[in-house]
Amino acid sequence: MTELAxxxxxxxxxxxxxxxxxxxxxxxxxxxxxxxxxxxxxKANMAVEGQAWTAGIPGRDGExxxxxxxxxxxxxxxxxxxxxxxxxxxxxxxxxxxNASHGRSANPLDNELxxxxxxxxxxxxxxxxxxxxxxxxxxxGSVRIPAAYCGIMGLKPTAGxxxxxxxxxxxxxxxxxxxxxxxxxxxxxxxxIVAGFDPDDTASKPAPDGWSDAAKIHDLGDLxxxxxxxxxxxxxxxxxxxxxxxxxxxxxxxxxEVVPVPMSGWSPSACRKAALLLVEAEGAVxxxxxxxxxxxxxxxxxxxxxxxxxxxxxxxxxxxxxxxxASSACETALQFCDVLIMPTTPQHAFKYTETxxxxxxxxxxxxxxxGLPAIAIPFESGDKTKPGSVQLIGPAWSDVTLLKLAGxxxxxxx
Numbered sequence: 001m002t003e004l005a006x007x008x009x010x011x012x013x014x015x016x017x018x019x020x021x022x023x024x025x026x027x028x029x030x031x032x033x034x035x036x037x038x039x040x041x042x043k044a045n046m047a048v049e050g051q052a053w054t055a056g057i058p059g060r061d062g063e064x065x066x067x068x069x070x071x072x073x074x075x076x077x078x079x080x081x082x083x084x085x086x087x088x089x090x091x092x093x094x095x096x097x098x099n100a101s102h103g104r105s106a107n108p109l110d111n112e113l114x115x116x117x118x119x120x121x122x123x124x125x126x127x128x129x130x131x132x133x134x135x136x137x138x139x140x141g142s143v144r145i146p147a148a149y150c151g152i153m154g155l156k157p158t159a160g161x162x163x164x165x166x167x168x169x170x171x172x173x174x175x176x177x178x179x180x181x182x183x184x185x186x187x188x189x190x191x192x193i194v195a196g197f198d199p200d201d202t203a204s205k206p207a208p209d210g211w212s213d214a215a216k217i218h219d220l221g222d223l224x225x226x227x228x229x230x231x232x233x234x235x236x237x238x239x240x241x242x243x244x245x246x247x248x249x250x251x252x253x254x255x256x257e258v259v260p261v262p263m264s265g266w267s268p269s270a271c272r273k274a275a276l277l278l279v280e281a282e283g284a285v286x287x288x289x290x291x292x293x294x295x296x297x298x299x300x301x302x303x304x305x306x307x308x309x310x311x312x313x314x315x316x317x318x319x320x321x322x323x324x325x326a327s328s329a330c331e332t333a334l335q336f337c338d339v340l341i342m343p344t345t346p347q348h349a350f351k352y353t354e355t356x357x358x359x360x361x362x363x364x365x366x367x368x369x370x371g372l373p374a375i376a377i378p379f380e381s382g383d384k385t386k387p388g389s390v391q392l393i394g395p396a397w398s399d400v401t402l403l404k405l406a407g408x409x410x411x412x413x414x
Contacts, residue, residue: 113349151389152182155374165200211397228342274322
């Protein structure tokens with residue numbers, strides 16, 4: 001872990017921590033007497049008592065959290081050094097790391113490229129080597145997209161595994177607390193710390209006994225991987241398509257059974273659009289206090305939330321039906337394979353001056369609407385500024401298995 005002064009300088013240069021209180025971090029180190037605790041970054045929408053709790057929302061500037069989120073309390077008890085206030089897209093609505101009121105986060109691989117979002121500050125801090133681990137929130141891919149753009153791992157856990165009380169909501173139906181890092185063993189250790197039932201989160205679920213004990217897959221030769229047929233309908237960048245072909249070849253060479261899996265009911269673009277409608281509708285409710293306050297939200301975010309507020313009920317019902325069909329297709333597909341595999345994003349990171357592609361979340365949204373765990377795994381692409389990334393989706397509560405597979409796959413991926 002970097003020295004605190006060096007962390008401060010680099011975080012400021014990359015715009016990763018506009019709300020960070022260095023005195024708070026230093027006090028934690030002083031109380032411990034030495035730097036023995038694991039440093040864990042926290043997205044700015046996560047409550048750390050006495051610390052800025054803005055979620056990148058202009059109308060929350062100056063607000064501090066009156067309590068710790070449940071998972072933050074668990075981190076404290078485990079002796080972790082908390083680094084709160086990491087940069088994010090406003091209200092967690094976005095996938096670039098550009099915040100109209102708080103500035104933008106720069107990708108440490110290339111400062112001209114977007115870091116991804118909405119957990120961009122968390123991903124960039126890990127990718128820059130400033131933190132070994134960080135937490136983010138994932139609504140349509142907000143942990144996995146920045147993980148892909150920054151060349152690190154990002155896990156979106158099974159819905160309900162990590163409680164969300166103390167996280168400023170955007171879409172309660174889809175929001176999930178996720179983790180970012182570079183080492184699957186460290187990610188697994190962090191997951192065991194923060195997971196657990198949260199009585200203040202109505203969507204929290206008690207995990208089944210033994211969920212964290214051992215992975216179900218121990219050898220790649222035992223693995224059956226499904227490639228969703230609807231991938232053929234997704235507009236992938238040429239390099240991403242070529243890299244994914246290389247991934248499938250590497251898997252087969254390692255003895256993995258790779259099979260096409262029909263997924264009637266999942267249209268990637270239609271599912272993402274339907275989920276976005278739900279995010280806008282739920283976001284209009286969750287953010288109503290700022291939506292109704294002049295200057296509470298930036299114009300683009302306010303416009304999206306106002307659109308969600310005015311959605312006709314028939315359109316929202318149709319969106320929910322589209323999401324349900326996609327979720328059922330995903331669960332059915334996993335009856336015929338151990339995991340699903342696909343690129344994490346249809347494109348690599350792009351310049352922050354460019355118009356964001358509309359399909360960034362075409363492949364990540366599926367895990368959110370189905371509530372299933374998914375992990376983004378990086379690999380070499382030939383361009384160090386634009387690493388490759390592949391995503392695995394597994395059955396409910398297979399989080400540890402996905403992390404085990406991430407450790408195995410990183411040795412064979414191109």
